[in-house]
Each structure stands twice: as structure tokens, then as C-alpha cells.
Amino acid sequence: MTLGLEAQIFLHLGSFQLKAHLQVGNELATLFGPSGAGKSLTLRAIAGLVRPHAGRIVLGSHVLFDSQKGINIPPQRRQVGYVPQGYALFPHLTVEENIMYPLHHLPRAERRKQAAALMEMTGLRGLEKRKPHQLSGGQQQRVALARALAAKPRILLLDEPFSALDRALRQELGQEIYRLQRQWDIPVIMVTHDFSDAFGLSQRVIVMEQGEVLQEGSREEVFYQPRNRRVAQMVAMGNIWPALVEEVAADFVYLRWHSHRLQANAPKDTHLKPGQKVDACVRPVHVMIRRPEDEFYSRPNLLKGYIISEAMDIDSYTLIVALEGGGEVLVQLHSHAYFRLGLPHRKEIEISIYPHHIHIIPYEP
Amino acid sequence: MGGIDLADVRVSFQVAATATLVSIIIGIPLAWALARINFPGKALATSLAVVPLALPPTVVGYYLLRILGHNGPIGQMLERLGWEIVFTWQGAAIAAAVVACPLVIITAQAGFAQVDMELERVAATLGRFPLSIFRTVTLPLAMRSIAAGIVLAFARAMGEFGATLMVAGAIPGKTRTMSIAVYELVQAGESAKANATALALLGISLASIALFISLTSFTRR
Numbered sequence: 001m002t003l004g005l006e007a008q009i010f011l012h013l014g015s016f017q018l019k020a021h022l023q024v025g026n027e028l029a030t031l032f033g034p035s036g037a038g039k040s041l042t043l044r045a046i047a048g049l050v051r052p053h054a055g056r057i058v059l060g061s062h063v064l065f066d067s068q069k070g071i072n073i074p075p076q077r078r079q080v081g082y083v084p085q086g087y088a089l090f091p092h093l094t095v096e097e098n099i100m101y102p103l104h105h106l107p108r109a110e111r112r113k114q115a116a117a118l119m120e121m122t123g124l125r126g127l128e129k130r131k132p133h134q135l136s137g138g139q140q141q142r143v144a145l146a147r148a149l150a151a152k153p154r155i156l157l158l159d160e161p162f163s164a165l166d167r168a169l170r171q172e173l174g175q176e177i178y179r180l181q182r183q184w185d186i187p188v189i190m191v192t193h194d195f196s197d198a199f200g201l202s203q204r205v206i207v208m209e210q211g212e213v214l215q216e217g218s219r220e221e222v223f224y225q226p227r228n229r230r231v232a233q234m235v236a237m238g239n240i241w242p243a244l245v246e247e248v249a250a251d252f253v254y255l256r257w258h259s260h261r262l263q264a265n266a267p268k269d270t271h272l273k274p275g276q277k278v279d280a281c282v283r284p285v286h287v288m289i290r291r292p293e294d295e296f297y298s299r300p301n302l303l304k305g306y307i308i309s310e311a312m313d314i315d316s317y318t319l320i321v322a323l324e325g326g327g328e329v330l331v332q333l334h335s336h337a338y339f340r341l342g343l344p345h346r347k348e349i350e351i352s353i354y355p356h357h358i359h360i361i362p363y364e365p
Numbered sequence: 366m367g368g369i370d371l372a373d374v375r376v377s378f379q380v381a382a383t384a385t386l387v388s389i390i391i392g393i394p395l396a397w398a399l400a401r402i403n404f405p406g407k408a409l410a411t412s413l414a415v416v417p418l419a420l421p422p423t424v425v426g427y428y429l430l431r432i433l434g435h436n437g438p439i440g441q442m443l444e445r446l447g448w449e450i451v452f453t454w455q456g457a458a459i460a461a462a463v464v465a466c467p468l469v470i471i472t473a474q475a476g477f478a479q480v481d482m483e484l485e486r487v488a489a490t491l492g493r494f495p496l497s498i499f500r501t502v503t504l505p506l507a508m509r510s511i512a513a514g515i516v517l518a519f520a521r522a523m524g525e526f527g528a529t530l531m532v533a534g535a536i537p538g539k540t541r542t543m544s545i546a547v548y549e550l551v552q553a554g555e556s557a558k559a560n561a562t563a564l565a566l567l568g569i570s571l572a573s574i575a576l577f578i579s580l581t582s583f584t585r586r
Binding site: 090 | 486
């Protein structure tokens with residue numbers, strides 16, 4: 001039994017080539033990548049609004065598209081809920097009429113009943129007679145969701161669902177989408193170019209760039225174990241150091257970066273050889289700062305340095321530490337820790353990194 | 366003496382209403398196609414559809430006469446069927462339609478073009494097929510522009526002089542419209558009648574333009 005969506009899409013538009021292969025179960029997935037990556041095009045291909053030149057799209061037990069067998073189900077018959085960027089609400093129809101739009105085959109009383117239930121569920125009660133332009137961005141988003149759900153979709157595709165909303169509303173609607181996914185138990189794919197939207201709620205992250213899927217996996221996999229330098233940059237890895245493999249032991253790898261010898265966990269699936277060039281990735285929050293009174297405690301990868309720059313963000317500080325013996329390290333820590341460690345007055349520090357927090361990826365020149 | 370010849374009024378409305386109807390039937394689908402479908406020679410097709418706007422009406426009338434007249438290709442065909450177009454009110458209506466239709470095409474095309482195609486795509490994913498989408502989304506959203514185009518076309522057909530005169534002449538009670546009557550009444554020195562007829566045409570034009578402005582000046586959203 002196949003559940004969820006499996007799609008292989010080959011499509012070219014002018015000089016742009018889309019080669020997307022994705023698998024999404026009954027879960028919340030995020031298609032993440034910069035604009036022009038082909039994310040929206042992928043959604044449209046799944047919805048049947050553009051026809052791939054080759055490939056296969058299967059939703060549950062339904063084949064929506066198969067170039068070899070000549071199958072191309074029209075969008076009307078796909079039961080794909082598609083919410084484009086900007087929501088595309090019908091401006092001449094009221095909220096209620098928008099939501100009833102896919103229910104035209106039902107008697108009026110039944111249409112109203114179903115629309116009322118959906119409006120109740122999405123918190124739109126009392127707005128039945130409003131026109132879309134009389135609604136806030138968040139309300140418009142909810143109407144678009146309710147309208148898509150009214151058609152009883154087998155998958156929900158949301159293109160940049162939060163792009164027009166402020167931070168607080170993003171979180172609220174994000175939770176709502178998460179809840180809806182749980183309730184309907186269908187695949188939900190959100191497209192976003194915003195890194196902060198991508199990881200919060202989705203169980204699965206698909207990273208795309210220039211028409212190709214760079215990495216597909218759980219949010220933790222993508223976030224902590226990016227496959228290559230580009231993905232590492234996209235998930236704001238912060239520290240990507242070109243290093244040399246010095247020694248390979250059973251569980252550990254020893255790396256040379258500037259004059260420092262770093263102990264890292266050996267990567268599971270790649271076999272490293274001494275003398276090999278690699279990139280070592282460390283998330284800025286995984287760099288610890290040693291307390292002055294911590295004299296007798298032995299710390300892994302202990303390095304001395306000097307804070308050369310400090311930037312404050314919401315509830316956190318980002319520091320740049322120049323190391324003795326070369327190299328700079330990006331360190332992020334909670335404001336609370338910044339003060340506890342006495343950093344407002346202390347710029348000479350020692351940092352430490354756990355071996356399992358050093359992620360090794362292939363070196364790219 | 367002094368009043369408007371009611372026969373002229375009747376002919377005018379008959380001609381203008383028929384011309385407007387023909388413009389709607391031909392112009393709206395054509396406008397939709399020009400706004401939504403890409404085909405080779407689209408620019409040429411657009412130019413051809415709109416060129417009567419730029420031509421002197423007498424020239425339009427001249428070519429219509431060549432086509433619809435006794436020696437014209439369509440004229441001969443229709444004559445074999447026992448139908449003569451030249452010097453009938455239907456001929457006048459066709460001439461007026463050719464001149465008025467571009468106004469429907471231009472405004473309706475602009476109206477269709479401003480309907481976000483994403484709305485139509487979403488409607489398709491919500492289970493609606495093209496004809497239903499056109500009826501429930503595209504047409505209602507383009508309606509103001511279309512209505513404005515229809516009003517303009519009607520006003521233009523009411524005022525049509527040159528092309529109708531060339532094709533249908535000025536037979537009182539049959540093909541003489543109010544606009545032609547004004548000319549003839551002035552020629553005949555019947556200034557009171559001319560005055561009244563001109564005033565009536567002025568009123569109709571003002572009313573049409575007022576309607577046109579109210580249709581186009583404030584838009585949804």
C-alpha cells in the first residue's frame with residue numbers, strides 16, 4: 001500500500017529545468033529553497049496546472065500523471081487542494097460563497113451546512129457576508145484554506161502561505177495548518193523561501209535549488225546534517241571550516257583546521273582517509289563558552305580566543321571569536337548565558353565543541 | 366412642425382440595438398480569445414479587429430458596399446438566397462456594428478486581461494471546468510469593462526453616419542437614422558426639426574457617457 005505522495009517531475013520552461021523527485025507521507029512537509037528554485041512549479045505540476053514533460057505523480061493509490069502510460073488527470077479530477085501565493089480568493093464572492101464554490105453540485109442547504117462547519121473549524125464564523133478585500137491577511141488565508149478543504153482534497157499544497165503575514169500571525173496560522181494536517185491526515189506541502197518557516201512545524205523538509213532537490217529528510221536531518229555546503233549555508237550553519245583529515249580512529253576523526261586539532265564524530269556513511277580535505281560544520285549555538293571557574297573540568301576541543309564582534313538579536317547574542325592560532329568562530333548564545341558568563345566585561349574566552357556537534361561534509365573548492 | 370420624426374428615432378434604435386447585439390455576440394468571444402489565447406498572428410488579428418476605429422467611416426462603408434453590394438462576394442451569395450442587404454436597415458445595422466464592435470473588443474479584452482489567471486487555475490483545482498469557470502469567475506470579474514464597452518458601442522452605433530449612409534442610404538422610415546436626419550434637415554433648411562433631433566442625440570450621448578464613466582471610474586477593491 002502506498003500512502004501519501006510520490007512525484008517525479010521533469011519539466012523545462014525556457015532555459016529552466018525542473019528535476020524534482022519527492023516523497024511525502026501523510027505529514028506536514030516543507031519545500032524550502034530560494035526564489036527561482038522551482039518550488040511553485042513543482043506544486044503546480046502536482047495540481048495538474050502545468051504538464052511535466054516526463055515523470056510520474058502518484059497520490060495514494062491514484063496515478064495523477066504518468067508520461068509513459070500517457071496518463072494526465074485534469075486538475076478538476078485530482079482532488080488536490082491548491083492555495084497559491086496571495087490566496088486567489090474570488091474577489092466578487094463573499095466569504096461563504098468562496099467556501100461553497102467547490103460544492104456547486106450539492107443542494108444549497110447542504111452547501112451552506114458544509115461551509116458553516118468549515119468556517120467554524122477555521123475560526124471564520126461571523127464573516128460569512130464579507131468580501132475578501134474586507135478581511136485581514138490572516139482571515140484571507142483561513143478562507144483560502146477552508147475553500148480548499150471544502151473540495152475534500154487528498155493533498156493540500158500551500159504556496160508561501162505566510163509571506164504576507166506578520167510574525168505573530170505566522171506562528172498562529174502555522175499551528176493551525178499543523179492541526180489541520182493532523183485532523184485530515186493527508187499530505188500537506190508548504191512552499192517557503194524563509195528559513196524560519198521551514199523547520200518549525202514540518203516533519204519533513206525538502207531543500208530545492210535551481211530546479212533540483214538538494215536534500216530531502218526529516219527537519220532534524222536537514223538542519224543538523226546537511227548533505228553539502230549549499231544546504232549547510234541554506235540552513236544557516238554559520239561555521240563551515242575547510243579542514244584536513246589528520247587521523248581516522250574507530251569512532252572519531254581528528255581534523256586539522258589552522259593550528260587546531262579537532263576531535264569529531266566519524267560520519268556514518270562516508271569513509272574518510274588521512275590527508276583528505278573536508279568541510280567541518282558547527283552550528284553557532286553548539287559552540288560553548290567555558291566559565292572562568294571551570295578550571296578542573298576537561299573539555300573537548302578547547303580553543304582560546306578573543307571576541308571581536310557582538311550582535312544582539314531577539315533573546316540571543318551572536319559573537320565572532322578570533323582564535324589564537326588562526327580561524328574565526330561564530331558563536332550564538334542566549335542573552336541569559338551572555339550575562340551569566342560575564343561577557344559584557346570579558347572578551348578573552350575559551351570555547352569548546354562536542355565531537356558530535358562537528359558535522360563533516362565533502363570539501364567543495 | 367418642429368418635432369422629431371419618430372420614424373427616424375425608431376430606425377436609429379433599431380439599427381443601434383441590432384448593431385450592439387451583433388457587437389456583443391462577436392466581440393466578447395473575440396476579446397476573450399485575444400486576452401487569453403496565444404496564437405500565431407495574434408497582433409495582426411487584433412489590428413484587423415480594431416482597424417474600423419481608425420478608418421474614416423465612409424471608407425468602412427465603401428468596403429462594405431464592395432463586399433455586400435450586388436457585385437460583392439457576400440452580396441451575390443445573399444442575393445441568390447433572396448436577401449438584399451444594401452439599402453435596408455439590416456445593412457445599416459451591419460455597417461454600424463463593424464464600426465461599434467472594436468469598442469466592445471478593446472474594452473472587454475482589457476477587462477478579461479485584468480482577471481488574475483490564478484483565480485481560474487484555482488477554480489479548476491476546485492473541480493470546475495472551463496465553461497463553468499468562465500461563467501462564475503472570468504465573466505463576472507470582467508463584467509464592468511464589458512458593460513462599459515457595450516455602452517460605448519451603443520453610443521457609437523447611435524451616432525454612426527458615414528458607413529450607414531454609404532451602405533444603406535437615407536430612406537426615410539427605412540434606413541434614415543437620426544444622425545443622418547440631422548444632416549438632411551439642415552440641408553433642407555428645417556432648422557427647428559434639426560435642432561430637436563440634434564438635442565435628442567446630444568441627450569442620448571450624454572446619458573451613455575455618464576453610464577460609461579460610472580462603470581469605469583470606481584472599481585472593486
